[in-house]
Amino acid sequence: MSMDIEILEDDRHHRYVLNMGPQHPSTHGVLRVLLELEGEYAMNLLPVLGYGHRCHEKIAEYKPVKSFMPNTARMDYLGALIYNHGYAQLLEKATGVEVPERAEYIRVITSELNRIQSHLLWYGAYLLDLGAFTPIMYAFDDREHILDILEDVTGSRLTYCYFRVGGVCKDIDDKFVTSTRAFISRLRSRFPMYEDLVNGNVILQNRLNDVGDLNPHTCARYGITGPLLRGTGVGYDLRRAEPYSIYPKFDFEIPTATKGDCMASFLVRFQEMEQSLRIIEQALDGLPEGPVMAAKVPKKLKIPAGDYNSSVEAPRGELSYYLVSDGSDVPYRLKVRTPSYSNLSVIPEMCQGMLLSDVVSAMGALDLVIPEIDR
């Protein structure tokens, strides 16, 4: 903490330090931000991390690769299936296990449901940050349907461990298909309501427009990806930029906005939900028959010596796993590149000179999931 005191000192030019977090309603978890304030203007910001660190990367070096799958879900509890997906894909790349087509379809459907669920939670929580209490209940109402659908097939509601090396652990049934289709039409019918009630609201527009400006250059310097980057006009989405799984088969758009402020990323995330629905619809239509697990996956999965990398598009941006193997079934090193960590690092630059209320809305626009930062 000595560093904090050096950088941020009380009574320097009539400034004083406000300690936001680790228990604060709008830091969504155990993030702590020190703000050096002048009046209500934040002149300096310093995020302090590490309150929720659980050494996931180190744990990976001590157990067989296959048994690390549940840990991936605990890193980002909102995009658990997508984290599963990245990890399963990494091991498949390393060992050359072929995934049956039906399993890939199921992976895409469930991952996209997971992405919508994550965006819905962000939508509610962000508006809560902005002082609107009601939308979170509406968003949770919709999100509940996804959780029910995924619970039926995966057995859990939040920290899924559904994907396996070579496929998924359980096949989907007719009930899954019908309830997913019902959910698609339900959420579609709810979008106009959200737009009327929230997105067009003049108070919301005033709170979000021209707040937290980012540009592609800043994003490149900090490694910002995901909806924030797409909000600056760069249509970079790994599902298109470096296609993985069976995403090339589907027809969907990458929503972008040009202004780079909070409103831009707000709209990008909102439109992404519709695109995810489109992907799910196409995947349900083209769902092939067949097995959901590869026939021969060894019990003890030995990774040939070498370096392996796998990247997927998580709800908050680019997620990468980097694995170094010495030829055994335990990784020598596993590095996870999580999107929120890079996105968070822009806070000091993005929020400098902002009002306290704008710091809250800018931080909300980053859609931070703290366990993913402190993994």
Place this chain on the structure above:
Amino acid sequence: MELFYSLLPELIRMVVCAVCGAVIVFGNALVMGYAERKLAGHIMYRPGPMEVGFHGILQLVIDGLKLMGKQLVIPKNADKPLFMLAPLLAFAPVFVPMLVIPFSDKIQGFDLDVGLLLILAFASINVLAILIGGWSSNNKYSLFGAIRSVAQNVAYEIPMLISLLAIVFMTNTFSLKEIAAAQSPVWFVVIQPLAFLIYIVAMVAETNRAPFDLPEAESELTAGFHTEYSGMSFSLFVLGEYANMFIVCSVATVFFLGGSSGIPLPYFEYTGIVWFLLKVYALMFFLVWIRWTYPRTRFDQLMNFCWKYLIPFSLVNLLLTVVLVKLI
């Protein structure tokens, strides 16, 4: 002794008025506390309180008991006397305006010539309470809330007063009873729609309710000025807030919605209170409704809105009213 007997009816009247004022304050807090939670629940697709009594109707009683039983935590470095004084100061002044509100033609504590001034004067003590509470808590979030509250309340009192002044010019009196009586053919909301709109906006800001709830902005300031308060001292702030809501809505009813006028009922001098309360609670419902619908404004936008739009428009409205009154 003779003096005592001559004063006795007046004394009894004073006691009865004070008791009735207290009944209204607490009764209103009970009704609004329950109604707000229930309405918020239904706006949010959830039932609200359901467990205690039929549809949770006794929830507020239980909550009151809980709050009374709670320990009063005083922060270590707080300014103790002021910290204790603030909730009392927020709550005590709300009884006085109850005395001059004309609930019906005959139900009114005292018909003062300066009724409006009395209400506005006592309603503004609330700001002082918030400032003292925020300052003495010795917490940066509380201080933020307090500062915001003072700036906001001082700014919004101006358009509030000016919009009411337009009515005062038309009726030539500060007495609430006479103002209510002056609206027998048409309510002033028809004649003065702009003043009504301005008053409604200022009213929301005056009572620190969402979307102008910046002094207690939860996501920014945790709980604003009452961050450090717990138990009964916290609930006194809440009681004060509900009583203030009742007062500003009553003023709106008296000034713009014809007071207790309505479809005549038997013994209308007394039963007019039904219409009066109906109008007051309709306005209160409106306050609750917008609270649970809109996001919060930003502080600079709030102040700009007041100084750039509300005050100029209310001044123009006042000027036009004065000119028209002079011509007619």
